[in-house]
Amino acid sequence: MQSLTNRAQQVDRSPMTVSERLYLPILKGMGITISHFFKKKATFSYPEQKRPFSPVFRGLHVLNRDEEGR
Amino acid sequence: MTLLTIDWSLIIEKLVLIAVVVLGSLVVALYSTYAERKVAAFMQDRLGPNRAGPFGLLQPLADGAKFFFKEDVIPVLANKWLFILGPTIAMSAALMTSAVVPWGNHIEIGGRIISLQIADINIGVLYVFGVVGMGVYGIMIGGWASNNKFSLLAALRGASQVISYELPMGICMITLIMLSGSLSLKDKVEQQMSSGHLWNIVYQPLGFVIFLICAFAECNRTPFDLAEAENELNMGYHQEYSSMKLGFYLFAEYINMLISSAVIVTLFFGGYDIPFLDESKLNPNTAAILGIIALMAKVVFFIFLFMWVRWTIPRFRYDQLMNLGWKKLLPLALINMLVTAAVILWLHK
Numbered sequence: 390m391q392s393l394t395n396r397a398q399q400v401d402r403s404p405m406t407v408s409e410r411l412y413l414p415i416l417k418g419m420g421i422t423i424s425h426f427f428k429k430k431a432t433f434s435y436p437e438q439k440r441p442f443s444p445v446f447r448g449l450h451v452l453n454r455d456e457e458g459r
Numbered sequence: 460m461t462l463l464t465i466d467w468s469l470i471i472e473k474l475v476l477i478a479v480v481v482l483g484s485l486v487v488a489l490y491s492t493y494a495e496r497k498v499a500a501f502m503q504d505r506l507g508p509n510r511a512g513p514f515g516l517l518q519p520l521a522d523g524a525k526f527f528f529k530e531d532v533i534p535v536l537a538n539k540w541l542f543i544l545g546p547t548i549a550m551s552a553a554l555m556t557s558a559v560v561p562w563g564n565h566i567e568i569g570g571r572i573i574s575l576q577i578a579d580i581n582i583g584v585l586y587v588f589g590v591v592g593m594g595v596y597g598i599m600i601g602g603w604a605s606n607n608k609f610s611l612l613a614a615l616r617g618a619s620q621v622i623s624y625e626l627p628m629g630i631c632m633i634t635l636i637m638l639s640g641s642l643s644l645k646d647k648v649e650q651q652m653s654s655g656h657l658w659n660i661v662y663q664p665l666g667f668v669i670f671l672i673c674a675f676a677e678c679n680r681t682p683f684d685l686a687e688a689e690n691e692l693n694m695g696y697h698q699e700y701s702s703m704k705l706g707f708y709l710f711a712e713y714i715n716m717l718i719s720s721a722v723i724v725t726l727f728f729g730g731y732d733i734p735f736l737d738e739s740k741l742n743p744n745t746a747a748i749l750g751i752i753a754l755m756a757k758v759v760f761f762i763f764l765f766m767w768v769r770w771t772i773p774r775f776r777y778d779q780l781m782n783l784g785w786k787k788l789l790p791l792a793l794i795n796m797l798v799t800a801a802v803i804l805w806l807h808k
Contacts, residue, residue, distance in 0.1 A: 415768075415771070415772055418771045418772060419767060419768065419771045421771075422502045422767065422770060422771045423502075423767065425501070425502050425503070425504055426498075426501045426502050428504060430501075430504050430505060430506050431504050431505070432504075432505055432506045434506070434509070
């Protein structure tokens, strides 16, 4: 079957290794979560802290007409 | 003539101690819910609750108040008394375990020695097991009385899970009893504190890992929260519960977490022992207070570990859970026990 995107990956169906059967990769996952624990947060505390607007931001939907009224 | 003299000061002292321990564990459980939400948020790059009070510190109080003001619904077809009994058992079983945990060494007030343990009974370990085993009745009764298929399934799962994981846990406990020769938790701590003895984690690393996994399962925490699998069982055994009855169930989980952390610390990490410090040289009151702080620091670490694991790994499938319990942990625990017994025999010969 032809794939729709170029991101398709073959699923790894090899049998689990000893470390995987002992659930050792959990420790790796715990390393990832603890590294996120100390990362900078993506949150903007909205009413106090506002995101900067991009220079082309218009905000309001307004129908602009040219000088001939089109 | 008095046949039985009552030591009133002893009774007052114990009552004060019980009040302090119960209130203390309630406060810790209250703030564990806050910590859980904060830890979850931080691990997901969010900030977590930060609106109620400074850093959101009043959030658990707001949650509690909300629980009280919710409508308390008892389903028409539910068995009313058992429906009420479920959360009651869950909560009281969770609180009862704290009675045998040594929270610190003794303090001296006016020449009177007050032990910072509610009851130093000589079957402490068995008591913990008995009461933890009772905790599952809360889940079972609640799930059955709700008259809901999902709740019943969850209750069945919870019961079989707790029973399966109690076995390897018990065998680890037997190994520790062989090491110390006593069932009292206080004796265990004192043995680990005495010079020439290291903490039990050094002698029983495998036993500790098995015990920790079983503690996760006993507390119904992720990855073993099969009893409240939201996506398969619509919340599980507490689906029909609302208001403070639900609050009791959720609260009991956090108290269980606190108590099992305390038991793990007592059994494997020397309880209120401060590493590399000889407490007997200090003033007993200072030593006791430092000991309580040391115990609480270790307990907080383990509560954090519970949350860390919860927000890292997904739930086990039911057959994986049973495989892990019966085919992996139980044989490992048995081998661990036999090897320890052989080594103890060999050293004593």
